[in-house]
Amino acid sequence: MKYNKKHPAKILLQDGTIFHGVSIGKKGTAGGEICFNTGMTGYQEIYTDPSYFGQIIVNTHSHIGNYGTLKKEQESGAPKINGVIINSFSADFSRKQADTSLQQYLEEAGIVGVAEVDTRKIVRHIRDKGAMNVIISSETEDEATLKKELEKVPKMEGLELASKVSTKEAYTVGDEGGIKIAALDLGIKQNILNSLVERGCHVKVFPARTAVDEIFGWGADGYFISNGPGDPAPLDFAIDTVKAILEKDKPLFGICLGHQVMALACGVSTYKMHHGHRGINHPVKNLETGKGEITSQNHGFAVSEESIKSSDKVSVTHMNLNDQTIEGIKINGKKAFSVQYHPESSPGPHDSRYLFDNFIDLIKNN
Numbered sequence: 001m002k003y004n005k006k007h008p009a010k011i012l013l014q015d016g017t018i019f020h021g022v023s024i025g026k027k028g029t030a031g032g033e034i035c036f037n038t039g040m041t042g043y044q045e046i047y048t049d050p051s052y053f054g055q056i057i058v059n060t061h062s063h064i065g066n067y068g069t070l071k072k073e074q075e076s077g078a079p080k081i082n083g084v085i086i087n088s089f090s091a092d093f094s095r096k097q098a099d100t101s102l103q104q105y106l107e108e109a110g111i112v113g114v115a116e117v118d119t120r121k122i123v124r125h126i127r128d129k130g131a132m133n134v135i136i137s138s139e140t141e142d143e144a145t146l147k148k149e150l151e152k153v154p155k156m157e158g159l160e161l162a163s164k165v166s167t168k169e170a171y172t173v174g175d176e177g178g179i180k181i182a183a184l185d186l187g188i189k190q191n192i193l194n195s196l197v198e199r200g201c202h203v204k205v206f207p208a209r210t211a212v213d214e215i216f217g218w219g220a221d222g223y224f225i226s227n228g229p230g231d232p233a234p235l236d237f238a239i240d241t242v243k244a245i246l247e248k249d250k251p252l253f254g255i256c257l258g259h260q261v262m263a264l265a266c267g268v269s270t271y272k273m274h275h276g277h278r279g280i281n282h283p284v285k286n287l288e289t290g291k292g293e294i295t296s297q298n299h300g301f302a303v304s305e306e307s308i309k310s311s312d313k314v315s316v317t318h319m320n321l322n323d324q325t326i327e328g329i330k331i332n333g334k335k336a337f338s339v340q341y342h343p344e345s346s347p348g349p350h351d352s353r354y355l356f357d358n359f360i361d362l363i364k365n366n
């Protein structure tokens with residue numbers, strides 16, 4: 001279980017660039033789309049967010065692991081990432097409440113990692129060249145072998161991953177008698193459920209491919225479409241569910257992947273971003289109130305500005321102040337709205353939690 005600083009590890013990017021580091025977590029080989037998160041805290045929440053399924057995370061904060069891990073800070077049952085790249089890794093932790101070290105946690109979860117990497121250089125590289133696949137290994141340094149493994153990693157564009165992380169069986173949270181929310185699980189984060197339950201909701205979480213009639217059969221007061229991994233475009237089953245909910249004109253709220261699916265259901269397209277938004281300090285403007293929010297974000301796809309301009313079904317409600325991309329929409333004439341960012345945060349600031357209150361108000365006024 002001891003952290004062996006001496007064991008070398010290698011990183012091979014799709015464009016042939018190589019970085020060297022040392023092995024952390026499990027010894028092995030792992031591939032996925034490389035992406036970076038700029039949050040200074042919240043590594044455990046990031047690793048367990050199902051939206052990162054199939055990706056290799058670079059934590060840009062230089063020091064990771066120093067506060068260990070704590071079971072109750074999981075956003076799902078276990079880490080969902082394929083691997084991790086870190087600068088200065090701490091196998092020791094100083095938080096009294098922590099259950100275990102990050103080294104033990106990653107090892108037990110079977111997550112391969114590389115530390116002592118110049119993460120600033122990697123981030124600049126991705127920022128210049130854009131999102132790409134990567135293979136990381138503490139098993140072999142042989143380039144031909146790594147290249148072969150890298151070729152097996154699927155391209156993120158067009159990839160349907162939501163059904164892979166969705167619950168197999170429907171389940172409920174919150175007290176019976178509360179506001180009934182039917183949530184379509186495309187990779188839902190625990191703090192979304194907590195945010196609804198804290199507001200008096202009784203939530204039934206449905207597997208991604210549940211037939212819409214079965215969902216309607218539960219008789220919910222409001223509907224929710226969750227965050228999740230992969231490309232939203234191939235999610236026909238979820239797009240059809242949203243269309244049916246909109247037809248019945250029920251209160252509907254979507255977050256991140258759910259937001260993208262809602263846009264697609266209204267005929268607005270999505271696209272793969274250059275390298276995405278992942279961090280906990282992204283500024284967003286609420287165009288209806290004029291107020292700014294500092295938000296938690298994790299997405300590599302976005303709703304197309306061009307496509308929305310020619311739509312009479314959808315209006316933009318929130319805009320990113322860094323790059324003017326679309327951060328929130330409402331469906332014209334319906335009780336439906338969604339945001340690209342994460343109002344439940346975890347990790348991140350609480351500026352956007354009002355959106356859960358807005359959803360509850362929408363249901364109460366219905």
Ligand SMILES: NC(=O)CC[C@H](N)C(=O)O
Nearest residue numbers: 051227228256257300301
């Ligand atoms: N957090 C999410 O729901 C991410 C949505 C989608 N997988 C994206 O990368 O854009």
